[in-house]
Amino acid sequence: MDKVKSFAGDIRDSRIALYMENVSTLYAGEKKPSIFNISLKVRYGDFLLLTGPNGAGKTTLIETALGLLKIISGRVLLFGYHIPEEKYKALHFVSYVPQDFMKSPLEPYTVKDVVAMGLASRKEPFEKLSREERKKVKEVLDIVGVGELINKPIGKLSGGQQQRVIIARALVRDPLLLFLDEPFSSLDPEGREYMSDLFSEINKHGTTIVMVSHDKNYIPHRCNRMVEMMNGKIVRES
Template sequence: MRLTTTSRPRPAAGAAGRDGGAPPALSVRHATVGYDRRPVVRDADLEVTDGEAVALLGANGSGKSTLVRGILGLADVLAGHVDVLGEHVEHGASAAARLVGYVPQRHSVSGAVPSTAAEVVGSGLLASRGFWRPPRRGDRERVLAALDEVGLADHTHERVSRMSGGQQRRVLIARALVSDPCLLVLDEPTAGVDRASTEQLVATLARVKASGRALLVVTHDLAELRDVPDRAVTLVEGRVVEDVRLGARTGA
């Protein structure tokens, strides 16, 4: 089930895609990204369209995390442009950041305070609703739809502390999906989970992609993602050195 919302910002005027239609979910053009005027990623080009999944590859220290932080508005775009659905991403508060769902690399979502799957997923609505405001009409339905999208509709009231690592990772994906982002960014989603959980996670990503969302997946193991990615982009020392359409080389 694809969640719907009427609160998504409209693309900026003149922010059409290369074909003159709607802008891509993610457009990175000649972007240099870093911290305190110190570049880490240089002159990067990357585009992800609706319904497309791109794997982001690279060794530790290659700049993957910095590029992702630039997309999330958590690092400085020192040159070039990073746009999400035609909205410019800037360091700090950014309208574009609300269009991106992020799933961090974490092995557990359980904590000192017991939480159900629905409660964890519902926390994904707090940024748009405000921590001090009561739930809005339709919030419960959004939470249930997000859990259904990741195959956990039957675990709504289950404590996340009692779930497997793979189920917890899917709860995090549902939390990212509940606000209906146009782009879902995942950091090593299959890391630290067993083979059966990996299969479930990959099936979840395939369903999310089929719903029309754009996916950017940071990974060290492309094979684990099976046939979900359409392209593989490789970073080396802060530069994009390959952009390969899986099955046919496209060039960077």
């Protein structure tokens, strides 16, 4: 929390990581909003599970919070910063594991390069990683179980291996808020169990998490809130 305050100067409400008030979002070229009148507060330390059927608006909600989509009404604040106007300040504290993560077999980047991209927004263009940062990249890859693949081209990895690398890219940033969109989708049962425990551990150490998952068998034990969406609206909260 101090990290944010010293960076942000005037945090508007230091207990709320994500604030959404009556938010509706429209995709380019569409007439009907994909999410309508969404109001949601995610507090520091929350581990929120976002559920709902295909097309309910879960990914849209996350991408709206990140300032990636056009907000047609309402207000979004991320760590007190207005989205989209101040998104580059807010995004310093955030990591995102997208639902659609698979890379082409022709992708030239290695696993190490991809994880290092997680640190890029905090560095000057073309600035090299420090020794500490290189060590951190290897550490997070070991933690997610793919340390031995560090020099391989990302596109030549299996789906589950790539998903682990994308999770490592999110973790290397030590985010204050972590958005996970179906982070278990390509993992085997052991991988799901391990990652579920890892996310709980990360949350226990202070990272706020918003996770989309269909898999009711692997709900991390630290989950303290559940929000269900349907047809672009929040229909249930607990």
